[in-house]
Amino acid sequence: MASDTPRTGYALLRDPRSNKGSAFTEEERRRHGLEGLLPPTPSSLEHQVARIHTELANLDVDLQKYLLLSDLQARNETLFYAVLMSDPATFMPLVYTPTVGEACQKFNHIFRAARGLYLPITAKGRLKELMGHWPQPDVRFIVVTDGERILGLGDLGLGGMGIPIGKLSLYTACAGVPPEVCLPIVLDVGTNNQDLLDDPLYLGLREERVRGDDYHAFIAEFVEAVQLLYPKCCIQWEDFANVNAVPILAAYRDKVCTYNDDIQGTAAVALAGIYASLRITGGKLADQRFLFLGGGSAATGIAELLSQAMALEGLDIAEARKRNALFDINGLMVTSRTDLAEFQRPFALDCDPIHDFTEAVKVLKPNGIIGVSTVPKLFNQHVIEAMAEVNERPIIFPYSNPTSRSECTAEEAYRWSQGRAVFASGSPFPPVEVDGKRFVPGQGNNVYIFPAMGMAVYATEATRVTEEMFIVAARAVAEQVGEDSLEKGLIYPPQSQILAASLHVATKVAEYIYDHGLARVPRPDDVKAQIEAKAYKPVYPE
Structure with a gap:
């Protein structure tokens, strides 16, 4: 993670947000004390992307590819997104569905570097303190799960963390939301999956799921902590069981900037x-x-x-x-x-x-x-x-x-x-x-929806996410489907063009946000230009 003090030398190579790996120039190597810590011939970003493509092509199992990309994200964030955005149709299924389902099932057996925040209900009353340990002060998006209904796979407990991590990767890769403003969170309230409770490698709380008033008080404390620490943040609820997903959305949709992607x-x-x-x-x-x-x-x-x-x-x-x-x-x-x-x-x-x-x-x-x-x-x-x-x-x-x-x-x-x-x-x-x-x-x-919604909310600093914003987004997706696609039975824009499609949707939703007084920032003369200017691009800084 980035810090206030610029890192140098070996520490710089371990900072995924600043690390360029073999792409550090000779001058940068001298300036940052990297000489001798890298192979002597610098690479371009394009060569690095090609190297990762080659590594992935040599793997036969999608979960292995998922792990390679996860390790890449942990050491060089720019290169990770450059790879994803070089061929989104190929890489989206690897970092999210369907591969992420298996990754969540095996989370406790393949766990590597920690990413995001893990908030157990045993820390109730201290959530603001724990969330304060996150180093980024300006979080705009939180994707949060309690792991109870992961995809169609059921209760995976703490292993559900793979979903927020994957979703937020797509916020960036598919719509240009800057990765530094994204925070994945799992709320660990226990699990009713006996296989996990019996697994000696399980990383979560070894107790049955908390229900009722204690659960909802924990959720309320979490929402309050987000508002105090990150007042411009949008909360996306992900893979909660119906019994909790519906009342949580009903309780907070008109009070804070939030939505439930599953709903x-x-x-x-x-x-x-x-x-x-x-x-x-x-x-x-x-x-x-x-x-x-x-x-x-x-x-x-x-x-x-x-x-x-x-x-x-x-x-x-x-x-x-x-x-x-x-x-x-x-x-x-x-x-x-x-x-x-x-x-x-x-x-x-x-x-x-x-x-x-x-x-x-x-x-x-x-x-x-x-x-x-x-x-x-x-x-x-x-x-x-x-x-x-x-x-x-x-x-x-x-x-x-x-x-x-x-x-x-x-x-x-x-x-x-x-x-x-x-x-x-x-x-x-x-x-x-x-x-x-x-x-x-x-x-x-x-x-096709949530990354664009995220980009619109990020650009406008929207105070709420309304139901009609999703109708606007749906129309904006559908209007991009060409007659040639319809002739083949394809009723969504090609995933190979997901960034352009998402920026179009984000522009339409942002216009709605401005039109309905939901933005915290003044409306620009050109909303489309504003969206495109704010979109993250995976390039190394000079």
């Missing part, structure tokens, strides 16, 4: 995919019907944002919610059910119970199905064929990740629909050929 980011990327899909299927959003497989915070988050977007097209909000039906392990969510949570009730339908998903498709005739169940293969052949019977171009979105949790594969969706599906998934799938036509599956990855 709101996932919703926005789904809405973006639907906006783009409608350019293929035709029709207005307000005329569509959707059926969700899964009824948790991700499903209700998407359903609510879709409902709000439908309402902006003139539909009554209550009627809009009835167009977004939820189906969980106990069947279709209907008003006669007594097991619904408060956040699920707005989407309950006044109809007879249905316990088979295929039957629900046949009865409700949705234009699209959206999978957020984290249970693989539930979009089976019967489901896809039923969707193809009631739609000329059925929208099929299996959004659960990692790949092992996807409700169906791209090949299954395209083949079982005779190539008529409009498809996007939460995890990457290779191109598919059906009846001589090649389809390129889109990945409905939150990476």
Whole structure:
């Protein structure tokens, strides 16, 4: 980490933010006492990137590549981001989904250098003190998890730290948020994963998860400490279980600058995919019907944002919610059910119970199905064929990740629909050929939303993150999908162009922030130029 006193010599080579490694020039080596500590011939940044590419190409296992990149981030931050930004489509799956899922599962066995903050509930009453140990005084983004619902993998306890680390790497690589203003945090409140509690290498608290008032008091202390230490900071809640994710967002969304990516980011990327899909299927959003497989915070988050977007097209909000039906392990969510949570009730339908998903498709005739169940293969052949019977171009979105949790594969969706599906998934799938036509599956990855949202908030110093900001972001993503992409079935911008796409989204969201009086800084004459000027670039300082 950077310090007030410039480092020299050996210490400089151990400072990831200032280290240039072999790229230190001969003059810099003399000036900083580095002579003799490095091979004698300086390298360019481009040569260093090529060297890392070669190292990665010699590894066969993605987790090994993840570890190589993690070690690189710990020793030379500029080079790490130069590598990621040199080929984002290749490296995003390595530093985040799907590889990060395995990294979180094995976190305690592959732990190397500490990164971020680890705040145990045993330190309750002292969080401000512990957070004060972080050396960077101006933190603008915190991604925080309690590790209870990591991707579709469940309770990974302290191992959930891999998610905030990975997410914040993408804030920088995909939208140019400066890495020095980002802070990953895990709140360790215990774990109910017995395998972790029995593992002698587990690094977290060896106790069952704290619930109830003590848990929420811990969260409240954390939020207060953030406001005191980092008053311009935005908190992104990540991978909390539904029982906590929904009330936490409800408690703080109107009080501090905060959002939940699993609820709101996932919703926005789904809405973006639907906006783009409608350019293929035709029709207005307000005329569509959707059926969700899964009824948790991700499903209700998407359903609510879709409902709000439908309402902006003139539909009554209550009627809009009835167009977004939820189906969980106990069947279709209907008003006669007594097991619904408060956040699920707005989407309950006044109809007879249905316990088979295929039957629900046949009865409700949705234009699209959206999978957020984290249970693989539930979009089976019967489901896809039923969707193809009631739609000329059925929208099929299996959004659960990692790949092992996807409700169906791209090949299954395209083949079982005779190539008529409009498809996007939460995890990457290779191109598919059906009846001589090649389809390129889109990945409905939150990476199209949260880095851009972060950049907009960073540039404007926004005081709040509102629901409509996510609708603005979704539209901005969808409008960048070209006709050539739609022809191939690709309904998201190419990930190879993620930086340009994110800066476009950030500009649109920043304009909304300025228009609605949510910025702490004056509006510039050119918002787009402001965003581009603030974007981090992985180059060594002179």
